[in-house]
Amino acid sequence: MLNSIKMSEDLKNLLYSLPEIDVESLLGSYQKPMRESIRINTLKAREEDVLYMLKEKGVELEKIPWARYGYWVLNDFNISNTIEHMLGLVYIQGAVSMAPVEVLSPKPGELVLDLCAAPGSKTTQIAQFMQGEGVIVANDVNLKRIRALSSNVQRCGIINCIITQADGRRFPLWAKGFFDKVLVDAPCTSLGIVSKDWGAAKKWSFRASERLSRLQLSLAISGFECLKVGGTMVYATCTLSPQENEWVIDRLIASKPNARLESINLEGLKMKKGLLEWQHEKFNPEIERCVRVYPYEHEAEGFFMAKIVKESDGP
């Protein structure tokens, strides 16, 4: 199996360095398309009405247990080319990619920052949870990706969203201590979505992962600084490398004594605890509260998530 998919030597070494991963199952999942899933956009229509419309068209759906408005698409049906999709009644989104916003659990009336927002799947999901009350700031550094974000925010009918283009690392300069909730869905080496892009496996390297991890740490610190006291941040990536996951959170809590990691529980989502040790490096025992979701568990994306609360004003 290892030879049937083109992987860099670094990636092979990484996979066999992860203590709990089922490498054969992982490689099998890399070679299969992920199960299609959608989210019903209740900002535009009632969930039951959209379900009825899709059912009439012949779409077979099954509820995703951990995602409030999420459904698996069971049959072969091109949802992206339906009126319901174009009108913004449904949003095509990976089933596990719905998990970070479920963990963040934004409420109506809150101020929420999505620091790396494009193309907007999670921004539009946050907006749905907020029901038009409160404000979402959806930021991205890349103007081209912001166009996709704007389109999706428009299609989903969101009135309380501000789209900004800025380097996420600079956000505390104008928004320190401002937000109730922050999502840092950081750019990563994408080892959780290789079945969408085999290139990620072919070009993966420890060096690139390490380089990205420094950016990820800066973004995580920035996001944390933008939280109000008592606010919650979710840090998420769609990769498996501990360098971009546990290492980042370990360094974050080491540099921010007022950061506390919280446990994550989502019904029906098969998760593993964060690693406490990797390549002779030991992490803070709290890291165990982070979670890893492997792509083969649900024929969906692989994800890492950490939920961090700001307990007090920092030093």
Add this chain to the structure above:
Amino acid sequence: MKKIVLLNSSKKSAFQTLLERQYGAEDFSDKVLIQAGEGKIRLTTSDTIKVAEKMRGVQSLGLYIAKIEGQEVVLSIEGSQILCNRITRNRIELTEEQAKLWMGGAPIQLDKFTAVKYVVAFYKHLCLGCGRVSADGKVYPQVPKWRRLQQEQLRTGFT
């Protein structure tokens, strides 16, 4: 950041008059409307404006709902969806086949002549946005290219 320009009361009132005349729709009088250049109007909340004034690098805020072209209001898909059942004038009802064509950006031939410049299309209870009526009685849907159904799949049967 570009200055956020709220629609002042006289402009808001002019907008409401146009909406009423064209679509018989109730207005957006209880909503916060902002100008977004080239006659475009966006809908948002007062809290969103307050937060936007604090942010840097603001690209956009709120929802694009309409564009004013001379004495005509062209509703976006979202603008028409917000007004939806309150639109009582210049509305056309489409069949399923016509709705697919509409969302593919293809013109729809009207059964009877209409002298108006824009109509709003409905399919069942869904609002599909505005279309421009041409002299030959065809309606050209104002569906942005990125929201159009793919023509190839429309020809081969809707999936």
